[in-house]
Amino acid sequence: MEGLIRKLFYRWSVLNLDDGSADDYSSLVMAAGKSGSFKMLEPGKPPASKKPRKERNRGKSLGTTSSTEVMQQEIWKEFPEDLFEAVIARLPIATFFRFRSVCQKWNSLLDSQSFSELCSQFPQANPWFYTITHENVNSGAMYDPSLKKWYHPTITYLPTNLIVLPVASAGGLVCFLDIGHRNFYVCNPLTQFFKELPPRSVRVWSRVAVGMTLNGSAASGGYKILWVCCDGEYEVYDSLKNSWTRPGSMPSFIKLPLSLNFRSQAVSLGGTLYFMRSEPDGIVSYNMVTGVWKQFVVPAPLHLSDPTLAECGGQIMLVGLLTKNAATCVCIWELQKMTLLWKEVDRMPNIWCLDFYGKHVRMTCLGNTGLLMLSLRSKQMNRLVSYNVVSREWLKVPGCLVPRGKKRQWIACGTAFNPCLTATA
Amino acid sequence: MSSSTDSPTLTTETTQLSPQPDTETAKPTKKITLKSSDNQIFEVEESVAMEFATVKSFFEDSPSTDTVPLPNVTAKPLSQVIEFCKEQIKFKANPDEAQKKKYNAEFVTEKSDKDLVDMIPVANYLEIKDLLDVLNQAVADRIENKSVEYVRSFFGIDNDFTAEEEAALRREHAWAYEGVDED
Numbered sequence: 368m369e370g371l372i373r374k375l376f377y378r379w380s381v382l383n384l385d386d387g388s389a390d391d392y393s394s395l396v397m398a399a400g401k402s403g404s405f406k407m408l409e410p411g412k413p414p415a416s417k418k419p420r421k422e423r424n425r426g427k428s429l430g431t432t433s434s435t436e437v438m439q440q441e442i443w444k445e446f447p448e449d450l451f452e453a454v455i456a457r458l459p460i461a462t463f464f465r466f467r468s469v470c471q472k473w474n475s476l477l478d479s480q481s482f483s484e485l486c487s488q489f490p491q492a493n494p495w496f497y498t499i500t501h502e503n504v505n506s507g508a509m510y511d512p513s514l515k516k517w518y519h520p521t522i523t524y525l526p527t528n529l530i531v532l533p534v535a536s537a538g539g540l541v542c543f544l545d546i547g548h549r550n551f552y553v554c555n556p557l558t559q560f561f562k563e564l565p566p567r568s569v570r571v572w573s574r575v576a577v578g579m580t581l582n583g584s585a586a587s588g589g590y591k592i593l594w595v596c597c598d599g600e601y602e603v604y605d606s607l608k609n610s611w612t613r614p615g616s617m618p619s620f621i622k623l624p625l626s627l628n629f630r631s632q633a634v635s636l637g638g639t640l641y642f643m644r645s646e647p648d649g650i651v652s653y654n655m656v657t658g659v660w661k662q663f664v665v666p667a668p669l670h671l672s673d674p675t676l677a678e679c680g681g682q683i684m685l686v687g688l689l690t691k692n693a694a695t696c697v698c699i700w701e702l703q704k705m706t707l708l709w710k711e712v713d714r715m716p717n718i719w720c721l722d723f724y725g726k727h728v729r730m731t732c733l734g735n736t737g738l739l740m741l742s743l744r745s746k747q748m749n750r751l752v753s754y755n756v757v758s759r760e761w762l763k764v765p766g767c768l769v770p771r772g773k774k775r776q777w778i779a780c781g782t783a784f785n786p787c788l789t790a791t792a
Numbered sequence: 793m794s795s796s797t798d799s800p801t802l803t804t805e806t807t808q809l810s811p812q813p814d815t816e817t818a819k820p821t822k823k824i825t826l827k828s829s830d831n832q833i834f835e836v837e838e839s840v841a842m843e844f845a846t847v848k849s850f851f852e853d854s855p856s857t858d859t860v861p862l863p864n865v866t867a868k869p870l871s872q873v874i875e876f877c878k879e880q881i882k883f884k885a886n887p888d889e890a891q892k893k894k895y896n897a898e899f900v901t902e903k904s905d906k907d908l909v910d911m912i913p914v915a916n917y918l919e920i921k922d923l924l925d926v927l928n929q930a931v932a933d934r935i936e937n938k939s940v941e942y943v944r945s946f947f948g949i950d951n952d953f954t955a956e957e958e959a960a961l962r963r964e965h966a967w968a969y970e971g972v973d974e975d
Contacts, residue, residue, distance in 0.1 A: 442905045442906050442909050443905065443909060443946050443948070446909055446912065446931070447912060447913050447916065450912060450913075450916060450928065453924070454928045455932075457928055457932035458932050458935070459936055461967070462935075462936045462937070462968070463968075464967075464968035465940060465969055465972070466935075466940060466943060467965065468953065468958050468961040469943050469944055469951075470944070470949050470951060470953070471952050473949075474953075474961065509967065516970070518967035518970055519967050519970070520966075520967040521966070559964065770970060
């Protein structure tokens with residue numbers, strides 16, 4: 368019985384660093400121990416009080432202070448220090464990074480195991496987008512759909528003497544490739560984690576399509592990157608071995624040359640990568656675990672342009688522009704697994720499509736799972752829209768402006784990534 | 793804690809918590825007595841008390857007890873915590889996520905800052921996870937768009953960086969300082 372009370376009190380004393388309360392509870396424990404009943408508690412004992420970080424303002428009378436601001440601050444100084452972690456873990460990621468400069472303790476949270484565990488309880492609902500704009504190809508712009516904000520990070524280690532573009536992502540890591548298709552880089556755009564991959568063993572200078580998968584559920588379990596080019600050559604990078612390997616050659620039933628749609632990023636679904644191809648129109652897939660290639664011939668919808676593959680709940684989707692006469696709209700299709708045909712499932716709201724009438728519109732689709740960002744552009748128009756493939760919700764995205772800038776930047780390319788504080792590998 | 797917690801409104805609060813004809817089930821349910829540090833007695837349904845993980849484990853270890861002293865908890869936050877848990881039990885019986893979300897949001901917006909700050913250590917001590925989640929989220933929402941300087945003065949935290957260290961940190965994550973609320 369005594370032990371139980373002690374337990375009850377101990378929990379409090381850990382939280383409440385007020386040494387003065389020690390006497391109060393030892394006498395209580397004694398009282399309970401003698402009688403065996405909790406009704407014998409001594410009345411009139413002063414209650415324990417929280418210890419504020421700064422000297423408590425003596426004689427303060429809450430509610431009568433003229434400035435509510437001052438009063439509020441006095442109140443919050445009593446917030447228990449050991450609960451800060453639980454609050455910080457709930458903050459949006461950008462806020463977390465900003466608050467690293469509050470004090471040393473807040474700054475050190477990124478390396479704290481208990482904090483990482485707390486953070487994993489609050490997964491980010493939406494992916495972020497890492498983009499490159501036409502106006503500024505040497506630095507990226509990041510969009511956070513939860514706060515509807517653009518950020519302009521500088522990844523200090525990315526080479527500045529050559530243009531590198533984001534081509535794939537997995538588990539919070541973004542894979543970059545220089546425009547000469549030679550060097551691969553992997554980085555976490557949030558934490559500046561950066562790694563240059565070893566050179567490829569095959570010297571292929573033609574354009575490549577790239578896909579990235581995780582071995583487990585997080586980047587810490589390792590990841591794999593595949594590149595494939597139109598003559599059927601391909602290689603796989605394994606982060607655990609830090610090397611590229613050529614698993615074999617493409618089976619003969621896959622028609623070569625492989626007319627890959629480089630504007631459509633590979634969809635990653637349960638360890639399998641799906642690439643979009645034409646001649647014949649359809650999809651080629653590569654299973655990163657078994658090393659098996661497959662080809663699906665799926666006729667493209669009529670009047671389609673700028674198509675991109677996407678994924679929703681395990682279903683392969685297609686996003687593209689449908690242009691008929693002078694009217695253009697954004698359309699979403701779903702792959703019918705039995706018939707291998709695209710079935711239209713959604714369209715951008717009519718009122719938004721009216722703006723495209725009579726214009727030659729081009730579309731770039733960023734991201735291919737959960738949330739997509741569509742960059743729609745013609746001579747007189749530069750529009751950003753997000754589409755949630757699960758809820759089928761279309762939203763306007765604020766224009767990407769450089770800090771203190773006025774001109775909306777034109778998104779050239781980009782990738783979605785899951786913002787993750789701890790992703791390194 | 794402060795003399796305001798002995799205000800007469802508490803007596804009303806206590807009466808509300810005392811035995812009443814139960815509207816949901818006709819059979820009499822077991823009551824548990826909680827005693828706050830300022831000697832207020834709260835009689836609550838057993839199911840409500842079991843929402844407090846600390847009290848629950850206390851009872852698992854000694855089932856015969858019927859009064860639990862809470863020497864570190866004053867009456868006012870305790871009555872608010874009980875109010876919250878009573879509602880959560882209703883949601884457990886009739887799950888309605890939308891209503892629950894609405895209630896939880898209203899629960900924190902109705903309370904004064906002082907009430908929130910007083911309830912947080914109580915929810916932590918009594919291990920009421922749902923309430924602690926709601927309260928911590930309310931604090932996070934309050935500061936998410938604020939500047940570093942605002943947060944330091946809000947919580948009374950001293951800046952222990954050298955000017956160089958702070959400048960380096962700000963440079964490293966310069967993007968995260970874009971678009972912050974005015975203090």
